[in-house]
Amino acid sequence: MSDSLVEARLGKIEALKARGIDPFPARVPASERIDGVLRRHGGLAAEEHSGARVGVAGRLMARRQMGKASFLDLRDGSAKIQIHAAADRLGDEAYRGICDTDVGDFLHIAGEVFRTKRGELTVAAESWTFLAKAIRPLPEKWHGLKDVELRYRHRSLDLLSSDETRERFVRRAKMMETLRSELTRLGFLEVETPSLHPIPGGTTARPFATHHNALDVDLYLRIALEIYLKRALIGGLDRVFEIGKCFRNEGVSTKHNPEFTMLELYQAYTDYEGMMRLAESLVGAVFQAAVGSLVVDYQGTRLDFSPPWHRVAMLDAIAETSGLDLGTLTAPEIVAAAKTKGIGVPNLSRTQLIEHLFDRFVEPTLIQPTIVTDYPVEISPLAKRRADAPHLTERFELFVMNMEIANAFSELNDPVDQRVRFEDQERLRAGGDEEAQRIDEDFLFAMEHGMPPTGGMGVGLDRLAMLLSNSASIRDVILFPALRRKDEA
């Protein structure tokens, strides 16, 4: 087994100790990040010596040994640099010591920066220090980890051996940084709200349930950030946002992870039209920062995020794609109309039929960024009704590549209507719909003291990160995605 490799490495640890060298020292000689060294000495010509001494610390990634001299590749979190170790410069004992290190170990190297005749910027080691020992070999240096299961289960190794994987998470970090700086610039305040909710609210989804022993109450991991953020907004924090994990006890797929990251923001004195403009500008800023362009390739499809995005009302989109003009048709009339067009549909409520037809005909067509507006009131219990069509709401969802990326409303701020909506949801729950929302009296109590007209939006950041990093699966943009437990032994 691999144990022979591990045992050999453990033997090296003992050998280091026997020579009085700590294989895991706490102190590190002065060092600077490798990218800084590369930048500062980038102007050196081939075979030119800088005369400058530097200290660098990092992981040994490769070794090319030629007897009494070796080239090593040392990498830190910023970059990689070549080290030249030679017996005549280091002395025989130090050279033998550095030859005894393994790829994967951490070393500190001090020496002069020069450029080799082949043109590679290199540190000519004058002294070195052991920083930490690795007792298992790194993945294959050229192919890295190809088995996706290993990549997800052992992400540290994937990150070490794949520049593409690193780049995905760099882009994700730029996305987060840009969202925070843009929203802050616009006067939004970042807040944190509870993850443990007595009533899982803000959307329809199955929650994870847990129990607080000391308080002896059942609690749920949040499925959305919405309700508490609106309570903060009612309190006068009238431009707020939160970036946080939400949890849904549902299936796992290339587009779903049971815990995922949401951005939710609420802005008083605007509406869903304002949210459309904000979505365009925020997403644009993110693409500009992380990719440098509003036009990107995603899995072979060219996506153009330049504003304004296509906008279409839900029922219009259904009419365009299915040929079914639902108008004010009742559910049985819709089923009949579908039949005359040769479309078989299940026997559902009017709203469920709308959702069904949308999923079946419209969603597959939504490739370029598209804002779908005017959702039925029954499935939008927290959104304001359209004044001219009270069965519809001022709500939109952003779709890209058939994926729902964002969801936004003119927020319902009428506490009387909000109570009616909750009661409608409770009726659905009583009728067996486990995901229907529940009356939240604390939320209503706050709203009853007055809530300003508000636009709010939620953005699925993992999916946005997929688009930014050309990732086919949500697992590629989550460092440690949910996987089934694999029993050892």
Next chain:
RNA sequence: GGGUCGUUAGCUCAGCCGGUUAGAGCACCUGACUUUUAAUCAGGGGGUCGCUGGUUCGAGUCCAGCACGACCCA
């Protein structure tokens, strides 16, 4: 939940129609080598072929079940 495919050394992969002791490259060990960069050259060690059962004179290979994963579908 259903279908298809996959699982062989630490990693990347071969392994044909079921037939001797399961191979290669990287990594590792030994030796040579002072400008290499997937260094090179010579030699060596390393395997519960995912797990369990079945068919067979004989199973990495065929069959069934299970586990894990990927993709597609609901």
